[in-house]
Amino acid sequence: xxxxxxxxxxxxxxxxxxxxxxxxxxxxxxxxxxxxxxxxxxxxxxxxxxxxxxxxxxxxxxxxxxxxxxxxxxxxxxxxxxxxxxxxxxxxxxxxxxxxxxxxxxxxxxxxxxxxxxxxxxxxxxxxxxxxxxxxxxxxxxxxxxxxxxxxxxxxxxxxxxxxxxxxxxxxxxxxxxxxxxxxxxxxxxxxxxxxxxxxxxxxxxxxxxxxxxxxxx
Amino acid sequence: xxxxxxxxxxxxxxxxxxxxxxxxxxxxxxxxxxxxxxxxxxxxxxxxxxxxxxxxxxxxxxxxxxxxxxxxxxxxxxxxxxxxxxxxxxxxxxxxxxxxxxxxxxxxxxxxxxxxxxxxxxxxxxxxxxxxxxxxxxxxxxxxxxxxxxxxxxxxxxxxxxxxxxxxxxxxxxxxxxxxxxxxxxxxxxxxxxxxxxxxxxxxxxxxxxxxxxxxxx
Numbered sequence: 001x002x003x004x005x006x007x008x009x010x011x012x013x014x015x016x017x018x019x020x021x022x023x024x025x026x027x028x029x030x031x032x033x034x035x036x037x038x039x040x041x042x043x044x045x046x047x048x049x050x051x052x053x054x055x056x057x058x059x060x061x062x063x064x065x066x067x068x069x070x071x072x073x074x075x076x077x078x079x080x081x082x083x084x085x086x087x088x089x090x091x092x093x094x095x096x097x098x099x100x101x102x103x104x105x106x107x108x109x110x111x112x113x114x115x116x117x118x119x120x121x122x123x124x125x126x127x128x129x130x131x132x133x134x135x136x137x138x139x140x141x142x143x144x145x146x147x148x149x150x151x152x153x154x155x156x157x158x159x160x161x162x163x164x165x166x167x168x169x170x171x172x173x174x175x176x177x178x179x180x181x182x183x184x185x186x187x188x189x190x191x192x193x194x195x196x197x198x199x200x201x202x203x204x205x206x207x208x209x210x211x212x213x214x215x216x217x218x
Numbered sequence: 219x220x221x222x223x224x225x226x227x228x229x230x231x232x233x234x235x236x237x238x239x240x241x242x243x244x245x246x247x248x249x250x251x252x253x254x255x256x257x258x259x260x261x262x263x264x265x266x267x268x269x270x271x272x273x274x275x276x277x278x279x280x281x282x283x284x285x286x287x288x289x290x291x292x293x294x295x296x297x298x299x300x301x302x303x304x305x306x307x308x309x310x311x312x313x314x315x316x317x318x319x320x321x322x323x324x325x326x327x328x329x330x331x332x333x334x335x336x337x338x339x340x341x342x343x344x345x346x347x348x349x350x351x352x353x354x355x356x357x358x359x360x361x362x363x364x365x366x367x368x369x370x371x372x373x374x375x376x377x378x379x380x381x382x383x384x385x386x387x388x389x390x391x392x393x394x395x396x397x398x399x400x401x402x403x404x405x406x407x408x409x410x411x412x413x414x415x416x417x418x419x420x421x422x423x424x425x426x427x428x429x430x431x432x433x434x435x436x
Binding site: 058060061062064066068085086087088089090092114115116117118120121122124125126127128129130131132133135136137138139140142143144179 | 276278279280282284286303304305306307308310332333334335336338339340342343344345346347348349350351353354355356357358360361362397
């Protein structure tokens with residue numbers, strides 16, 4: 001594992017700091033469906049994805065969900081370590097979408113490095129700005145994009161992530177990603193099917209006409 | 219002006235850094251309606267509100283708007299200096315809601331201090347985390363809260379900001395804050411009026427029953 005490629009500040013740490021960082025990191029492997037962080041109550045630590053896929057989502061009191069962003073190989077998540085930044089005041093749930101191996105950096109190790117090192121603190125700034133940009137993009141999607149566009153974009157994104165034309169997901173799961181109701185997704189997918197854009201089967205959606213999906217997604 | 223109260227890192231700067239900071243700040247007074255920053259194209263600098271009120275909002279290609287947060291006395295805005303953080307990739311517009319006096323900290327002055335000083339970089343982290351929390355709150359509002367709750371909460375917030383039971387705003391303006399259509403707001407306000415919660419007149423809404431509004435807002 002090459003720390004430099006994950007942490008651009010690596011070369012600016014002292015040998016002692018590097019050693020402290022390296023010693024504190026813990027490798028974990030989690031099964032699909034594992035909840036790694038429940039939000040601000042937990043303060044698990046920073047998560048660095050080695051291989052796999054995590055989903056960050058929020059959920060309402062009634063159990064409705066919407067995906068805020070996903071973490072792929074080499075992505076780093078800060079929100080599972082919300083105790084290191086006082087003003088991070090929201091609950092985001094981090095769940096393994098597939099079997100995932102990851103590194104956990106204990107919150108107090110990271111916090112002490114942030115306090116000592118401007119490069120670490122500025123890296124944290126970039127991480128947070130990047131997530132904030134994701135969330136602003138999500139707001140724009142929810143506010144201004146019609147649902148057909150969002151479903152089409154989601155199917156294309158899923159297909160790219162899975163490297164397959166067949167997406168193994170129930171309508172309920174798609175609804176939970178997009179923050180809507182199952183019935184609404186079913187209606188939209190049936191419309192796509194009637195237009196021969198997708199073919200539906202139990203727990204799966206197969207993409208037939210990628211070009212039209214791209215056109216709908218805009 | 220006491221810099222320490224605005225910038226908790228003040229005491230951790232060297233005398234030279236303090237002087238550089240102080241020298242670079244510019245005082246400006248803007249009239250109600252002035253757009254101070256258009257988003258990422260501009261890189262005006264950090265804004266520190268001395269006295270007044272700013273509104274940060276996003277707008278769609280079709281000109282629809284939604285308020286993301288507001289800045290009151292002593293608040294600091296980073297998004298008008300998006301060139302200092304590479305990963306800040308969205309456009310937010312900052313507009314004076316009332317006549318406002320403010321300080322502008324040039325982006326390059328702030329960026330160089332952030333790079334030199336961990337306390338400045340960590341303060342920036344807190345600023346960003348706080349705005350990110352605002353945006354996450356907004357997502358939850360849009361996703362899970364019915365519009366009657368949002369309108370009720372907005373009327374109460376406005377009334378508190380103005381220090382008055384009468385809110386001088388058109389239905390169009392309220393719609394632009396909440397990211398919805400004028401017609402929808404008109405319908406909701408008329409319903410509130412029929413319930414004797416508010417009284418409507420041209421360009422104004424008067425709150426009659428604050429208790430019921432609070433109950434609706436939840």
